[in-house]
Amino acid sequence: MTLHQDSRTRRYEGREPVVPVEVDVKALVTSADEPDGLRLESVPEPRPAPGEALVEVHAVAVNRADLLLAARQPPGARLGLDVAGTVVRAADDGTGPPVGTPVAGVAASTGWAQLAAVRTDRLAAVPAEVTPTVAAAVPVAGLTALYALRRAGWLLGRAVLVTGASGGVGGFVADLAAAGGGAVLGWVGTPERGRHLTERGHRVHAGYAAPPQGAVDVVVDSVGGPVFREAFVRLRRGGVAVVFGNTVRADLVLPPDWGHARAGVRLEHLFLLDELERHGADEDLATLFGLVVDGRLRPHVGLQADWTDAATAVRALLERRVTGRVVLTL
Template sequence: MIRALVADPTIALTMRLTMVPEPVPRQGQVVIEVHHASLNHGDLNDARSGRIPPGGVLGSDIAGVVVRAATDGTGPREGVRVVALAQGAFAERVAVDAASVATVPASVDLSVAAALPVAGLAPLRTLRACGSLLGKRVLVTGASGGVGSFAIQLAAAAGAHVIASVGSVERGAGPREAGADEVVVGLKGIDTPVDVVLDNVGGPQLVQAWSLLAPGGSLQSIGWTSGEPAVFAPYATVGPQKALSSYLTTGDAGSDLQTLVHLVETRVLTVRIGWRGSWDRFAEATEAMRQRRVNGKAVLDVATPGSMRTAQYSDETA
């Protein structure tokens, strides 16, 4: 048996640490000993909404070491440091499709790699879908979080003029450091149409962002942290052609994860860790995220109890 963080709708936290059976890998899967896991807003929603059934293991983002290679010879061998996108990732050991695993060089800390899968794949793939960004105006909403930070850096590296939208003046420092050309609170002060929107907020702000799109523009809906409905006025979507696209991380992730790891290794991409601590203190991390007190990613240390660190708030980057 191993420890895991599972959904439990009968308690206020909607999740708890408990014992679950050891993973049994299928063909084409490796078993990873998890050293670090990254907590996402989606994990909190999964625990509350019932999308993960009671007793189901939560989580998607992990980094650690392969302890059992795939029997078909695919993927990394035993002892290799890796990052992975995996269903039911918050456990001491996890069976993962080899096609959704990337290797991590010694120069990249595993705690940093753990922050990459969900928050890095969304902007990487949606920005890629928008074509060339050189000289384009890109608006990123919810820009002070982990997804927003990656989106700003990737868009800026592609030559875009990046506008970061945050919830308060105090949350503007991180986006500026990530490379945003402009930082606004809400959408105030944006008086020139934008070509691309990466929206993490949803609700009324998504509707307003749609109205800011230039003809031919693209709005990529990659999150919905507001939890509020988006209500469009009659005929709001009738006019010059522009697109609103939904996004969900699906399919094999290994190749894109390897790209993200390379961007971290070459210092094109910086990972901001705003909360880090033992997964025994997951309640602290979830509460901080729900109260919007984490600037960047929240990383849980899963490894052995002797190696776990005290939870801390920081501006740690790598």
Template sequence: MKALVTTDDADNADGRLRLDPVDEPEPLPGQALIAVSAVAVNRGELSVLDELPPGSRIGWDVAGTVLRPAADGSGPAVGTRVVGLADRDGWAERVALDTRRLARLPDAVDWAAAAALPVAGLTALYALQRAGRLLGRTVLITGAGGGVGRAAVQLASAAGAHVIAWVGSPDRATGLAALGADVVATYGTDPGVPVDILLDSCGGTVLTRAFESVAPGGSVVVYGNTARAELRLPRDWGRARPGVSLHYVFLFDEITRHDVGHDLAFLLQLVTEERLDPQVALVGSWTDPAPALRCLDRRQVNGKVVLAL
């Protein structure tokens, strides 16, 4: 079979992957063999391409069909449409997936929408759960124009929060109001009200400025650092805001403490009820991933990038 693997051309996002023959997966007893139909591309995956040796596998988000069920009897039967989370080897024609990280895919959800859901949806869900109660509270979401940010805007709004969406430029704001953001503004804009919950994916000065609006007793949840800068808080961060809690959410740590299959099924139910849109912005071909990777790398898409097999 074939898979997208890293190359030694690290000049840009366009030349860092190629289709190569790889060994067929050998599922463990608790894994199902999946024929892949679509995969999503995450900024986290792009960020590590240059750090991996040539020939490395990559890919987390997978949607496809069960070719062979798990030998231990867990998980779905042959022919079931599923979505799941891979161990950084999902960009392939076939992949073995832990049945605890799989959910059955309703017929109403297409491959692209399903593939866009796991990393973005679960990260947003777990970050908001860590923040605590949402009903009637003000939530500031930085990086709201990306895949996780757009999922977080929708989930927070659905839970009854007043949502302020911060973006890097007016172009990144497209569609956020329709998704439930009450206020859409560029980084550093004064929210005008105390912020009960801050969800940050940016780090650097964006986090510093956003933290200045957090109310005493509020919650700050960081799940990324796209600025690739030190995470700095205001000098008076504790004294001026007593009781503020700080959290860092890393998805592949969180999944060790969550029922991932159940949580994916919950997100899929919201999709079928049209209460959550996976925000697929671009669908490219995995045989020519360069254009799609380029658009994501340059932040030319608002939402998720998917590769179809």
């Protein structure tokens, strides 16, 4: 595997580089001077821990979590969770994919760079049928959707209401819930935002001012505020609500009889990064990529841009002008 960067070339063979030439690694970092709050600059070459593989990055996804972290970081801080690329140095402890394997996974907020060290328990091989752009769209959103539905439990024959279904995670929740036998209804803000869902065969209810009617067994929510309350009150006895986001940045308010009127109801919260601290995700990522190949999980990349034009992607995501996933290619 050869890594080309500007006029410098470093060749990786096996686990150790054979030419001790320092590589000029570029990365997107936080900036107080740029309109989008990001800039490209040189950073030290990653030094992987024994359980990390060194990945030459070809595509990354932009998550709201990345932007929330960016707002809290000082200038020059590293960013980036979703990465897709090729292993150029296998993990020293013998775990994970070998050199030359196309992979995707979750980096430790250092993924928006030409090289990233990624834990092998958060990394999986990508099938040949899956492009780097699609692969980068899967890890964070796909794992969040998968773990949210695991919290919900049995889905076969159950009515599942997904708020914010036009977003990257919401679309995955709809796909996975349908694959599990659920009767899925995606709740979106406008008909235009739900178009890609209807094209994938999902039922869609458009408009947050007029809630959908009828009882449901499962609510998976990423919107928060009044939308979550309206979804919650539609739960049947014994139902479950799983919350993984709050795009409106409003308090979650439940009716006074929230539990009494719905005996056995469960309310769960999912935070992916905390979830990943408790168990590995390599097998789950492999499962998700298998579902992509099978056509049961259909990543929707609403915007693809070169990483030198990250401002376009960031503005589109923050202004809600894009549905599905936002991906930067290197």
